[in-house]
Each structure stands twice: as structure tokens, then as C-alpha cells.
Amino acid sequence: MTTQERSTQSLSDGARDNLWMHFTRHSVYENGGEVPIITRGEGAYVFDSRGKKYLDGLAGLFTVQVGHGRVELAEAAAKQASELAFFPLWSYAHPKAVELAERLVSYAPGDLNRVFFTTGGGEAVESAWKAAKQYYKLTGKPMKHKVISRAVAYHGTPQGALAITGIPDAKKYFEPLTPGGFRVPNTNFYRATEHADDLKAFGRWAADRIEEAILFEGADTVAAVFLEPVQNSGGCFPPPPGYLERVREICDQYDVLFVADETICAFGRIGDMFAMSRFGVTPDIITTAKGMTSAYSPIGAMIVGDKVFEPFKKDTTYFAHGYTFGGHPVSCAVALANLDIFEREGLNQHVRDNENQFRLTLEKLKDLDIVGDVRGEGYFYGIELVKDKATKESFNDDEAERLLRGYLSKALFDNGLYCRADDRGDPVIQLAPPLIIGQPEFDEIEQILRTVLTEGMNIL
Numbered sequence: 001m002t003t004q005e006r007s008t009q010s011l012s013d014g015a016r017d018n019l020w021m022h023f024t025r026h027s028v029y030e031n032g033g034e035v036p037i038i039t040r041g042e043g044a045y046v047f048d049s050r051g052k053k054y055l056d057g058l059a060g061l062f063t064v065q066v067g068h069g070r071v072e073l074a075e076a077a078a079k080q081a082s083e084l085a086f087f088p089l090w091s092y093a094h095p096k097a098v099e100l101a102e103r104l105v106s107y108a109p110g111d112l113n114r115v116f117f118t119t120g121g122g123e124a125v126e127s128a129w130k131a132a133k134q135y136y137k138l139t140g141k142p143m144k145h146k147v148i149s150r151a152v153a154y155h156g157t158p159q160g161a162l163a164i165t166g167i168p169d170a171k172k173y174f175e176p177l178t179p180g181g182f183r184v185p186n187t188n189f190y191r192a193t194e195h196a197d198d199l200k201a202f203g204r205w206a207a208d209r210i211e212e213a214i215l216f217e218g219a220d221t222v223a224a225v226f227l228e229p230v231q232n233s234g235g236c237f238p239p240p241p242g243y244l245e246r247v248r249e250i251c252d253q254y255d256v257l258f259v260a261d262e263t264i265c266a267f268g269r270i271g272d273m274f275a276m277s278r279f280g281v282t283p284d285i286i287t288t289a290k291g292m293t294s295a296y297s298p299i300g301a302m303i304v305g306d307k308v309f310e311p312f313k314k315d316t317t318y319f320a321h322g323y324t325f326g327g328h329p330v331s332c333a334v335a336l337a338n339l340d341i342f343e344r345e346g347l348n349q350h351v352r353d354n355e356n357q358f359r360l361t362l363e364k365l366k367d368l369d370i371v372g373d374v375r376g377e378g379y380f381y382g383i384e385l386v387k388d389k390a391t392k393e394s395f396n397d398d399e400a401e402r403l404l405r406g407y408l409s410k411a412l413f414d415n416g417l418y419c420r421a422d423d424r425g426d427p428v429i430q431l432a433p434p435l436i437i438g439q440p441e442f443d444e445i446e447q448i449l450r451t452v453l454t455e456g457m458n459i460l
Contacts, residue, residue: 008049011037025405036413041068044434044441046418055444057419059434062232062264062380063295066341067434073296073337080333089117089327096332103339104292104303107273110282111305116319117327118300121263121289122156125226127302128285129160130321132223132257138311141255144223148213148256150186152234152425155226155261164226167233167424182217184209187237190373190384190392191426203240211250219254224285226259229275235382235428236375244281251284257308258283263300267291268342268435270378271351284308294338299331347435351378354438361442362431365449370457379437383429383449394426403427407459408452417448 015021015035029035037049044067046056059065066073080096087094101115116131118124129147136144149155153166162171163181171177185206195201214222225247231237251258260283265275267290272278274286285308289300312319325331342348355378362381365371372386385403387393395403400423408421408429420430431445 008037009034011035011049043067043069044437052416054413054416054418055433055441055448057417057431057433057445059291059432060295061290062269062432063290065268065291065347065435066294066338066345067436070294070296070341072341073294073334076333076337077297077330080330084329086325086329088322088324090322094327094329094332096329096336097327100327100332100335103336104301107277108286108303109274109277111307112282112286112303113306114304114309116302116304117332118289118302118323119298119325119328119331120156120300121261121287122158122161122300123323123326124263124287124289124300124302125156125161125164125259125261126158127321128226128259128287129164129224131285131302131304131308131319132259134319135257135308135311136223138314138317141220143221144255146180146182146217146222147224147226148182148184148210148217148222149226150231151183152186152188153226153228153231154233154424156263170424182213184213186231186234187240187243188234188425189237189240190375200241203243204246206240207243207246207250210247211254214250214254214256219256222254222256224257224259225251226261228261228263229265229279230270230377230380232264232380232430233422234425235373235384235422235430236377236380237382238375238377239279244276244279248281248283257285259285259287262286262288263290264380264432267294268347268351268378269380269432271348271355273342273348275377292338293331293334294341296338297328297331297334298325299328299335300326345436350438351435354442355379357439358442361439361446362449364446365453368450368453368457370453376431379433379435381431383431385427385429385453400427402459403456407456411452411455412448415448415452417445417452419445 012035016029038046039049040047044056046054104115105113118127133145147164149164149166151166155161155164160178163177166183187206189199189202192202194205260276266288270278286303292299362374369389370385372389373384375382387395404421404423404427422428422430
């Protein structure tokens with residue numbers, strides 16, 4: 001056994017014996033299974049401890065927008081750490097937090113002009129719900145505390161964010177959760193049972209279910225509607241024409257805050273710094289994280305406008321909430337350097353210039369019997385897998401388990417593509433690659449998917 005192989009085995013043993021990996025079935029490794037060890041990244045690719053190369057089709061976890069191995073981001077972190085490694089934002093400020101807040105406000109849609117930093121997206125969602133609750137207490141409507149969100153939507157793992165999440169299997173182990181979360185249909189047009197032949201009418205129908213839920217619960221009890229501009233979980237559901245505009249109207253009519261969860265959609269994923277800007281609708285609050293630093297350092301944010309912030313400025317009032325590492329100086333410095341790359345290299349325009357080719361390349365896979373739908377926006381796509389294309393019949397739980405976990409995840413990785421085979425909802429493959437890629441990488445993704453899916457059709 002070579003030194004490299006021994007090192008790999010040692011790392012795998014250490015991971016198996018001492019590391020509690022996230023969202024992981026550890027039983028897979030109990031009988032000697034080797035834990036994949038990723039050691040470095042370069043551009044759109046990552047490499048494991050044996051030197052094998054993989055196309056990063058998920059940008060780490062919807063995060064590494066500018067690609068791996070950007071030395072200037074590491075240098076920005078080192079420089080800031082040497083000057084001011086840490087200071088909290090609890091009644092104090094530091095230059096990089098101020099500069100980053102100003103930068104984010106310059107990109108934000110409408111009048112959103114105040115930034116509350118967190119360390120990730122789930123914390124940003126948690127912060128937004130707490131801010132909404134306190135906002136209504138301060139403005140004389142203390143009963144408004146409930147949240148409307150969408151079926152199969154994922155909004156994070158903290159107790160509040162998990163209550164907003166619409167995935168039963170993600171919540172059942174931790175119930176009872178924070179009370180007040182209620183669900184409405186999402187915008188999965190492929191599975192539409194209403195207006196299945198008219199996308200715009202379907203969008204109006206889906207939006208009107210939000211109004212229906214507000215009225216059912218009582219408008220005087222509902223504080224916020226949370227939704228992603230393009231819903232991640234379930235396989236990349238874009239907003240139908242007019243949908244977001246109608247949600248905005250409903251929220252205004254019933255004095256409900258519209259919260260856009262852009263943890264994934266912001267920072268170029270949909271071809272703009274904020275997806276809501278591209279869709280032309282201004283929410284009351286944006287929550288975001290991931291691509292702000294291209295994952296080179298953890299950070300998140302809640303962004304609000306004067307309407308929400310105004311009552312927090314008065315007398316002895318304050319937002320009784322915060323995080324030790326929210327707005328960490330090193331993360332803020334990395335975020336600023338990351339945004340410099342965005343502007344210098346025109347990454348948002350690059351996504352817009354290439355998104356149609358990405359879609360067309362993936363749609364080639366629709367000639368396979370197992371591929372039912374290809375959907376998404378920008379560099380963010382889901383491929384829904386079906387048992388019967390003509391009837392749209394999906395796989396049962398046992399078949400989905402064998403297909404996704406028993407075959408696809410490992411087969412895609414073994415063939416050199418890191419992405420997500422997801423069963424939160426109907427079975428899908430999700431793709432959200434670094435924003436720097438183009439047609440050669442699109443083709444590589446399509447070819448690997450074609451090979452693996454063709455073989456997959458024979459295992460059930």
C-alpha cells in the first residue's frame with residue numbers, strides 16, 4: 001500500500017470513527033465502507049485523496065459561485081485576520097461589516113437598506129421570523145405571529161426555520177417545533193392538478209392559495225409569507241409569470257411581510273445579485289447566505305427596509321437577537337473580495353449569456369424514458385425522474401430508495417460528477433454548478449448523466 005493510500009485509509013477511518021457527518025447514514029460506513037475524502041478544488045472541479053477528479057455540479061452546496069482555488073479570497077481572509085480577527089457587532093461595528101452592508105444594500109431591490117448579519121441561511125430565516133414577530137408587537141398587532149410557506153420547501157434546520165420548512169421527514173424527529181408554521185402549494189407545474197395546461201393561470205391559482213390560508217388562519221394572526229424565488233427542495237420550481245407579483249399584492253392587502261429566502265438564489269445563481277431583482281418584485285425582507293462568500297468563509301444576512309426597521313429605532317426598543325459570529329470580520333472581508341470577482345468577471349452576465357444553453361443541453365436528456373421534466377432558472381436546475389413518462393407516474397418509496405440512494409448517488413460520483421440525487425418530494429437530480437462554467441462543462445454534465453441514467457433504467 002502506498003503512502004497516499006495509507007493516508008486515504010487513515011482519513012477514512014478517522015471520519016468513520018470520530019466525525020459526525022451532516023445528513024448522513026453512518027450505517028453505510030460501519031462495515032468498512034470508505035468515506036470519500038475531498039482534498040482540494042480547482043475551478044469547477046474537486047479532487048479526492050486518491051487524486052481522482054470530479055466536476056462539482058452542485059457548487060459544493062449551492063455555494064462556490066466563483067469556483068474553487070481562488071487565492072485572492074484566501075489572501076483577503078489572511079489579511080483581515082492579521083488586522084482584526086474578530087469583534088462582535090453587539091453595539092459596535094468594524095469596517096468590513098459596514099462596507100459589506102453598504103455593498104449589499106447597493107445590490108438589493110427596491111428600498112431594502114438595512115443588513116443584519118448571521119453566520120448562515122438558517123439563522124437568517126430564524127432572524128427574519130423573530131424580526132417579523134417583534135415588528136408586529138411594536139406596531140400594535142401582537143397577535144400576528146404565524147408564517148405561511150410552501151409544500152416541500154426547505155428553509156433551514158433551527159427550530160423556527162424548521163417549522164417554516166415544508167418537508168415532513170425533515171421535521172418529524174424534532175417535533176414539537178415552534179408553533180405557527182402553515183403550508184400552501186408550491187409552483188411545481190409539472191405536477192399541477194389545477195390549470196395544468198396554462199402556466200400563468202396555475203401561478204395565479206397557487207398564489208391565491210396564500211390568500212386563502214391567510215384568511216383561514218385570520219389575517220390578524222399571520223406575520224409573514226416565506227418563499228424562495230426558485231424553490232430548491234422538490235427540484236427547482238421557478239415562479240410562474242405573475243406569481244410573485246400576486247404574492248406581493250396579497251401581502252400588501254393583509255399587512256403580511258413578504259420574506260424572500262434567497263439563501264440559494266442570490267449572488268448569481270439566477271443571473272443577478274438577488275433573484276427578486278431579476279424577477280422585478282421587492283419583498284419586505286431578504287434572507288441570504290451561501291454564495292455571498294462563494295463559501296470561502298461562513299456568513300449570512302437578513303436585509304430589510306425602512307418599513308421593518310423603523311419601529312426598532314425608537315426609545316429603548318432593540319431587536320433582542322444576535323449571534324457571536326454574525327458579521328465576522330474575516331467573512332465580511334472575503335465576501336467583499338468575492339463580490340469584487342463577480343463585478344470584475346461579469347459573472348451575472350455570464351450566467352444570463354449561457355443559461356439557455358445550459359437548459360438546452362440538459363433537455364437533451366428528455367429522450368430518456370426515465371427523465372420526466374427538466375426545470376429551473378439561471379444555473380439552477382432539477383431533473384425529475386419518472387417511472388412512466390406518458391402518465392408521469394413516479395417511483396414508489398422502495399423504488400426511489402433503490403434508485404437514488406442505492407444507485408444514482410454513488411454512480412454519478414464514481415463517474416466523476418458530484419451533484420444531488422434528492423428524494424424530498426418526487427425523485428430529482430439537482431444541479432447548481434459554479435457560475436464560471438460554460439458549454440464544455442455543460443456537455444460533460446449531460447454525458448455523465450446520460451451514461452448513469454441509461455444504466456439506471458435497467459436496475460428497477
